[in-house]
Amino acid sequence: MGKQNLTLLTDFYELTMMQGYYNNNNTDTVIFDVFFRENPSGSGYAICAGLEQVIDYIKELQFFEEDIEYLRTQKIFNEGFLSYLKNFHFTGDIYAIPEGTIVFPMEPLIKVIAPIMEAQLVETALLNIVNHQSLIATKASRVVYAAGGQPVMEFGLRRAQGPDAGTLGARAAVIGGCVGTSNVLSAKMFDIPALGTHAHSWIMSFDDELTAFRKYAELYPQNTTLLVDTYDTLRSGVPNAIAVFEELRARNKMPQKYGIRLDSGDLAYLSKKSRKMLDAVGFTDAVITASSDLDEYLIDSLNTQGARIDSWGVGTKLITSRDCPSFGGVYKLSAIFRDGTFIPKIKLSENQWKITNPGNKKIYRIYEKESGKLKADLIALADEVFSSDQPLLLFDPLATWKKTRLDPNTYTLRELLLPIFISGKCVYQSPSVMEIQKYCIKEQDTLWDEVRRLINPHIVYVDLSSKLYNMKTELLDSLTIMNKQSQ
Numbered sequence: 001m002g003k004q005n006l007t008l009l010t011d012f013y014e015l016t017m018m019q020g021y022y023n024n025n026n027t028d029t030v031i032f033d034v035f036f037r038e039n040p041s042g043s044g045y046a047i048c049a050g051l052e053q054v055i056d057y058i059k060e061l062q063f064f065e066e067d068i069e070y071l072r073t074q075k076i077f078n079e080g081f082l083s084y085l086k087n088f089h090f091t092g093d094i095y096a097i098p099e100g101t102i103v104f105p106m107e108p109l110i111k112v113i114a115p116i117m118e119a120q121l122v123e124t125a126l127l128n129i130v131n132h133q134s135l136i137a138t139k140a141s142r143v144v145y146a147a148g149g150q151p152v153m154e155f156g157l158r159r160a161q162g163p164d165a166g167t168l169g170a171r172a173a174v175i176g177g178c179v180g181t182s183n184v185l186s187a188k189m190f191d192i193p194a195l196g197t198h199a200h201s202w203i204m205s206f207d208d209e210l211t212a213f214r215k216y217a218e219l220y221p222q223n224t225t226l227l228v229d230t231y232d233t234l235r236s237g238v239p240n241a242i243a244v245f246e247e248l249r250a251r252n253k254m255p256q257k258y259g260i261r262l263d264s265g266d267l268a269y270l271s272k273k274s275r276k277m278l279d280a281v282g283f284t285d286a287v288i289t290a291s292s293d294l295d296e297y298l299i300d301s302l303n304t305q306g307a308r309i310d311s312w313g314v315g316t317k318l319i320t321s322r323d324c325p326s327f328g329g330v331y332k333l334s335a336i337f338r339d340g341t342f343i344p345k346i347k348l349s350e351n352q353w354k355i356t357n358p359g360n361k362k363i364y365r366i367y368e369k370e371s372g373k374l375k376a377d378l379i380a381l382a383d384e385v386f387s388s389d390q391p392l393l394l395f396d397p398l399a400t401w402k403k404t405r406l407d408p409n410t411y412t413l414r415e416l417l418l419p420i421f422i423s424g425k426c427v428y429q430s431p432s433v434m435e436i437q438k439y440c441i442k443e444q445d446t447l448w449d450e451v452r453r454l455i456n457p458h459i460v461y462v463d464l465s466s467k468l469y470n471m472k473t474e475l476l477d478s479l480t481i482m483n484k485q486s487q
Contacts, residue, residue, distance in 0.1 A: 005060045008067055010124040015071070018117045019081045029092070029337040031360055032119050034110035034126055037353050040138050040324040044457025045447060047141055047440060048109050049172045050133035051099045051420070052430040057125050058421060061090050090118050091424040095417040097363070099430070100137075100175050100440030102447065103416075104462045105353075107363050107379055109134075109329070111417060116336075123331040132165065133172035135327040136319065139296075140176025141444060143314050145452055146296035148303055151311045153195045154181040155291060156319025169319045175436050177444075178314075190433040197261050197289070203230040209237065213244045217255070224248075224255040225289060228274070229264045238274050245283055259287030259310070267292065268305040275308035287311060295322070296454055332356045346475045352398065358475055359468060363416040366392070366406070367446065374446045375411060376404075380465035388413050397464040397472075 021027075039046050063071075063085040071077050071085070092114020103109060110126060112119050144152050154173040160166030163185075170178075170186035180193030187194035198216060206212040209231060217224045226244065228237025241260050248254050260278075262270050267290050278286045290302075291313035299312060316322060334356060335342040344358035360382040366375040369388075376394055378386070386392065389408050396402040420428040431439070450458035464472065 004056075005062070005064070006057050006125055007061055007063055008070075009057075009128065010121060014121050014124055016076065017120050019077055021117050021120070022081045022084055023078070026116055028116050029113065030116045030119050030333060031335040031337075031342065032112045032123065032331050033108040033334050033356075033361070034112075034130060034329055034331050035106055035108050036131075036134075036327055036329040037105050038328060039105060040135055040321065040327055041142060042324075042455065042457075043138055043142060044451040044453070044459065045102050045104060045138075046134060046327075047137040047176055047443075048097050048101050048103045048130065048134050049099050049137040049175050049436075050129040050168075051096050051110075053129045053133070053168065054094075054096070054110070054126055055420065055426060055428070055430060057129065058090050058094065058122065059426060061088070061122070063088055088118075088121075089424065090122070090421070091115065092118055092421065093419070093423065094421040096420045096428075097416045098418060098436075098439070100436040100443060101416065102374070102443045103134075104377055104460055106357060106462050107377055108361060108417065111361070113360075127329050127331055131327040131329045133168055133175075134329070135321050135324070136169045136172035137176040137440075138327075139318055139321040139324075140173040140178050141440070142296040142454060143294075143299065143312075143318055144177030145444075146300040146303070146454060147312055150309065151179040152177065153311065153313045154178040154183070154318060155196075155313040155315035157181075157183040157186075159316040160319045166319060171433055173318060174433055175440055177437065177441065178318075182313075192433050197225040198227055200227065200230045200263075203227065210240045210243060213240055214247070217244050217248060220255075221248075221253060222256050224258040225287070226260050227263060228260045229262055229270075233262065233265060233270050234273055234277070238277050242277065242281055242283065245286065246281065249282075257287065258283075259289060261289040261291065261313070262309075263291045265292075267309065268302050268307040271302075271308040272306065289313060291315065293317065300454060334358055335360050344471055344475060346472065346479070348476070348479055355472075355476070357464065357468065358472055361468065365414045365416055366394075367412045367414070369410050369412050372446060373448055374451075374460060375406070376461045376463055377416075378463050378465060379468060381468050381471070384465055384467055386413055386465075393466075394461070394463045395469075396461060397469055400469075 068082050095111040097109050154170050157166040160169055167186040170181040170183040171190050174192045180195040181187055182196045184194050203209055203212040213226050226241040228241050271288050287310045289311045290309045294314045295317035332347055333345050335344050342360045346358040347356040349355050361379055362382050364378040364386055368375050388411055391408055392406040394404045
């Protein structure tokens with residue numbers, strides 16, 4: 001969860017391949033790309049997250065003596081390779097898209113340029129870190145969007161798949177837009193707001209509900225939110241909450257923040273009735289918070305029904321991304337450095353989405369100059385340079401007859417991949433989580449509403465430069481000829 005050594009957090013075959021490279025004296029510098037093929041949860045976009053933990057992982061990469069001894073017990077690794085591991089550390093370059101950035105399928109989130117043994121080892125951990133946090137950040141952004149400006153709190157720790165998932169998931173959820181988390185450890189580790197009210201057990205521990213509410217209000221006079229559905233929301237919970245608020249008002253001790261929480265039942269109906277009851281006695285600024293198995297679709301539906309809910313506590317379906325439990329990021333070889341240049345490599349598949357983009361690449365993000373909205377992304381080769389004062393022709397790399405011509409000075413460009421490690425040294429300082437959240441909000445503001453809608457969103461095109469497209473086509477043609485000759 002924090003800075004810890006995760007060197008053995010790898011698939012076993014990464015180590016067996018490393019030994020194969022070692023035994024064959026393969027020290028080639030290679031390029032691997034981390035990318036994903038499909039937006040999660042039917043979304044029109046994704047949000048990348050987890051880079052800070054990737055940096056910590058790379059910095060701490062080393063095999064301790066107990067790691068070497070464990071590997072020796074596997075009876076598969078030779079002593080020469082184990083001796084190599086004793087002095088292992090990362091010496092390569094890493095480029096990455098900053099956390100909180102809007103991203104799309106097929107574009108490299110992380111580019112690793114390193115000797116092949118180093119690049120091979122880090123595959124599993126990078127995918128583990130980036131896949132999870134990007135998934136939860138994306139889910140959180142959808143939930144927050146559905147809430148329409150009402151604050152969303154992350155309440156999922158008890159339902160997360162273990163401590164790491166709960167703690168780093170809360171971090172990612174805040175990046176995606178949640179105002180805080182119930183997870184105290186995550187709040188402490190990442191300096192994010194810790195939030196919460198009380199459970200039904202607090203009410204049940206007293207002889208009656210009214211006394212429980214009074215005691216809670218005495219303990220927390222600055223922020224009194226009362227859970228009203230332990231027994232009967234409208235006949236008991238709300239009336240008793242109102243009674244406590246009236247007592248506080250009579251003593252001129254009204255909390256700065258106060259209200260009720262609904263955790264069960266028909267939230268649309270109960271919130272409307274509760275709002276009328278509170279307003280009727282002058283508590284028009286009382287906040288109504290809702291929890292109870294929420295996700296973006298239910299929140300959107302409740303708002304459509306006119307529910308009078310002011311803030312949301314979202315747990316299970318957010319922290320587990322219940323409808324889409326995997327981000328699907330992959331790590332693929334794209335080039336090998338030989339004879340003074342990078343030789344492009346490509347993976348073939350009968351599924352066109354699984355054919356990789358070869359070569360040493362970078363990403364340009366294209367914005368409409370007038371609106372500032374995101375127009376498209378362009379994957380190009382690393383040595384290509386584009387300028388907004390020149391015309392730009394974009395085309396769909398799958399349906400190449402679909403073309404868009406951008407006139408000079410009608411668009412702006414931004415490169416997405418930034419240097420993170422150069423020659424094994426970290427050259428990037430991670431922002432705080434709350435700084436990343438602010439950046440992420442601005443990123444989402446560059447999307448058209450049609451891209452952000454929850455169902456059947458508009459698809460943002462990720463195009464290839466002509467040079468990259470031609471390279472890919474030539475590789476595909478040459479491999480097709482080679483396959484025919486071998487048959």
